[in-house]
Amino acid sequence: MSTETVPRWRRLEPDERREQILTCAIRLFGERPYAAVSTSDVAREAGVARGLINHYFGSKRGLYLEVVRRMVMVSDHNLPRPEGSMRQKVESVVDWLLEAISAHGKTWVAVIGAEGVGDDPEVERILAEADERAAEYVVQVVGPGDIESHGEELRALIRAFGGMVKAAGREWITKQTLTREQVHLVLSRQLTHLIGDVFPQLRDDAS
Amino acid sequence: MSTETVPRWRRLEPDERREQILTCAIRLFGERPYAAVSTSDVAREAGVARGLINHYFGSKRGLYLEVVRRMVMVSDHNLPRPEGSMRQKVESVVDWLLEAISAHGKTWVAVIGAEGVGDDPEVERILAEADERAAEYVVQVVGPGDIESHGEELRALIRAFGGMVKAAGREWITKQTLTREQVHLVLSRQLTHLIGDVFPQLRDDAS
DNA sequence: CGAATAATTGACAATATGTCAATACGGCGT
DNA sequence: ACGCCGTATTGACATATTGTCAATTATTCG
Numbered sequence: 001m002s003t004e005t006v007p008r009w010r011r012l013e014p015d016e017r018r019e020q021i022l023t024c025a026i027r028l029f030g031e032r033p034y035a036a037v038s039t040s041d042v043a044r045e046a047g048v049a050r051g052l053i054n055h056y057f058g059s060k061r062g063l064y065l066e067v068v069r070r071m072v073m074v075s076d077h078n079l080p081r082p083e084g085s086m087r088q089k090v091e092s093v094v095d096w097l098l099e100a101i102s103a104h105g106k107t108w109v110a111v112i113g114a115e116g117v118g119d120d121p122e123v124e125r126i127l128a129e130a131d132e133r134a135a136e137y138v139v140q141v142v143g144p145g146d147i148e149s150h151g152e153e154l155r156a157l158i159r160a161f162g163g164m165v166k167a168a169g170r171e172w173i174t175k176q177t178l179t180r181e182q183v184h185l186v187l188s189r190q191l192t193h194l195i196g197d198v199f200p201q202l203r204d205d206a207s
Numbered sequence: 208m209s210t211e212t213v214p215r216w217r218r219l220e221p222d223e224r225r226e227q228i229l230t231c232a233i234r235l236f237g238e239r240p241y242a243a244v245s246t247s248d249v250a251r252e253a254g255v256a257r258g259l260i261n262h263y264f265g266s267k268r269g270l271y272l273e274v275v276r277r278m279v280m281v282s283d284h285n286l287p288r289p290e291g292s293m294r295q296k297v298e299s300v301v302d303w304l305l306e307a308i309s310a311h312g313k314t315w316v317a318v319i320g321a322e323g324v325g326d327d328p329e330v331e332r333i334l335a336e337a338d339e340r341a342a343e344y345v346v347q348v349v350g351p352g353d354i355e356s357h358g359e360e361l362r363a364l365i366r367a368f369g370g371m372v373k374a375a376g377r378e379w380i381t382k383q384t385l386t387r388e389q390v391h392l393v394l395s396r397q398l399t400h401l402i403g404d405v406f407p408q409l410r411d412d413a414s
Numbered sequence: 415c416g417a418a419t420a421a422t423t424g425a426c427a428a429t430a431t432g433t434c435a436a437t438a439c440g441g442c443g444t
Numbered sequence: 445a446c447g448c449c450g451t452a453t454t455g456a457c458a459t460a461t462t463g464t465c466a467a468t469t470a471t472t473c474g
Contacts, residue, residue, distance in 0.1 A: 011439045011452055033327040035242060035268070038430060049454045054432060061242070120240040156384040157393060163374025168367035177363040185412070186364060186405055193400045198393055205392070218421055218470045245461060256423045261463060 009048075018056050021046045022066060029067050039063070068123055072130040074100060079137060086142065087192070093141050094187045097134070098180060101169040135159045142195055150203045157202070161194055216255075225263050228253045229273060236274050246270070275330055279337040281307060286344060293399070296349050301394045304341070305387060308376045342366045349402055357410045364409070368401055 012020070024045040028037045039060050043050040057063035082092035135158040143154060168187060171178045178186075219227070231252040235244045246267050250257040264270035289299035342365040350361060375394060378385045385393075 007439060009439075009453065011441095014452075017452080033330075036327075039432095040430075050431085051433080051455075052453060055453080058432095060431070120243075123240075152384060153389070156378045156382070160371050160375035160378055160385075160390075160393065163377075164367050164371035167370025170370075171363045171367055175363070177359060178367075182360070182409055182412075183367075185409060186367065186401075189405045189408075190397060190401065193404075194393070194397065197400075198396045201396075202389055202392060205389075214470060216422065216470075221421075224421080246463095247461075257462085258424075258464080259422060262422080265463095267462070 014056070017048070017052070021048065021053060021056060021063075022070065025063050025067050026070060029064065034064060065122055065126070068126050072127060074130065074133065076133075082141060086196070089142050090188050090192050090195075091184070093138055094184055094191065097138075097165050097187070098169070098172075098184060100134075101165075101173065102180075131159055131162050135162060138191075142191065144195070144199075150199075150206065153202060153206070154199055157194055157199055161191060164190065221263070224255070224259070228255065228260060228263060228270075229277060232270050232274050233277065236271065241271060272329055272333065275333050279334060281337065281340065283340075289348060293349065293403070297395050297399050297402075298391075300345055300348050301391055301398065304345075304372050304394070305376070305391060307341075308372075308380065309387075338366055338369050342369060345398075349398065351402070351406075357406075357413065360409060360413070361406055364401055364406055368398060371397065 021042065025037075025042050028041055028045060039050050039053050042063070043053055053060075053063060057066060080092060080096060082089050132155075135155050138158050138161075139151075139155055165187060168178065168183045172180055172183045228249065232244075232249050235248055235252060246257050246260050249270070250260055260267075260270060264273060287299060287303060289296050339362075342362050345365050345368075346358075346362055372394060375385065375390045379387055379390045
């Protein structure tokens with residue numbers, strides 16, 4: 001006769017439990033808009049009590065912010081530092097950008113997709129930081145050597161270019177109106193033109 | 208002795224009341240994220256009972272969608288049809304884009320600002336339609352005459368370019384890292400390059 | 415001036431979120 | 445093996461928010 005008492009719930013390490021809840025939250029927030037996902041949904045999905053979510057993330061908003069952070073975070077490691085001609089470097093950078101996009105795939109689209117009205121300052125900050133990092137990397141690789149001055153303008157240009165990268169990514173991934181090769185061509189050419197022609201003129205005008 | 212009975216509330220025409228509520232909603236949703244705006248807030252702001260919001264817009268989400276629509280809607284009227292050289296036409300189109308942006312100002316930024324994770328299909332649809340209209344207009348003005356074929360690719364390119372327009376707009380309006388003149392220069396040059404050099408090559412490659 | 419119409423209200427029910435004391439899992443020492 | 449203890453986890457409670465709808469009242473029309 002089995003006197004084994006089966007535990008009603010498993011006790012996990014905080015980091016572990018946090019991660020598990022976060023995984024479920026990422027999926028649900030990726031499928032439905034914020035308001036359509038209740039903390040009960042997340043709790044049920046994770047198989048835990050709803051209160052545990054508040055214990056680990058404070059509030060629903062806290063959980064949401066963590067999801068956003070996790071989704072846009074890019075590991076600073078193994079960032080390639082391509083060498084060679086400008087053309088080669090540009091193509092490498094664009095390749096890296098597209099790779100980052102396809103890696104996240106559908107999830108990525110949900111992240112950068114416009115929810116519409118109502119910009120949450122904190123969300124804004126997280127996304128802005130991710131954009132800034134990507135821009136910084138691009139500048140490091142394909143930027144001209146002499147950016148002691150007007151470096152801020154250059155980064156601003158690259159961030160603006162980043163908007164085109166995202167939009168082109170949507171055309172490729174979700175709308176499928178462009179192939180990856182086409183997107184690669186367009187972004188490479190545009191970036192080359194931006195760095196080689198537009199930025200110099202902008203710099204000269206400002207002098 | 209005044210026997211005048213002052214009415215507790217004014218009775219407005221449905222269109223009028225709808226508009227009034229919508230105005231308040233636009234302001235509030237522009238200031239705070241969706242979840243941080245309660246229908247009670249909107250009702251209080253408009254000086255009406257909360258139930259009236261549901262009467263006119265069905266649900267909070269319905270009100271929100273209406274706000275989004277109103278914010279991204281561009282009147283199809285008085286769209287300029289600039290003539291002249293390609294350079295002039297491009298500059299006119301870019302001017303129009305920037306004008307549309309500055310008209311809405313801060314509000315506009317909130318609209319196209321990424322809320323983060325969780326793409327509402329309906330919101331997505333509204334924004335996509337607005338983008339499509341803008342792209343169509345740009346193609347009509349600065350597109351090459353012979354777009355009987357590859358017109359879809361061209362519109363896709365312009366929509367991608369639209370992403371850069373928005374991002375550049377943010378740099379100008381909110382971050383103030385670029386001036387309007389600088390943004391104008393960048394977008395004009397990039398659009399010219401896109402239409403004149405990139406698209407032809409893309410078309411030839413696909414032939 | 416009185417009745418009809420419809421805009422508007424306010425109360426009610428259902429659902430979602432945040433809080434916290436009580437509970438029970440599981441490691442640790444004996 | 446066994447019981448103790450730290451703490452991960454629960455579950456109930458209080459509050460806030462949303463949607464519904466019959467009752468109310470401002471306004472129009474004869």
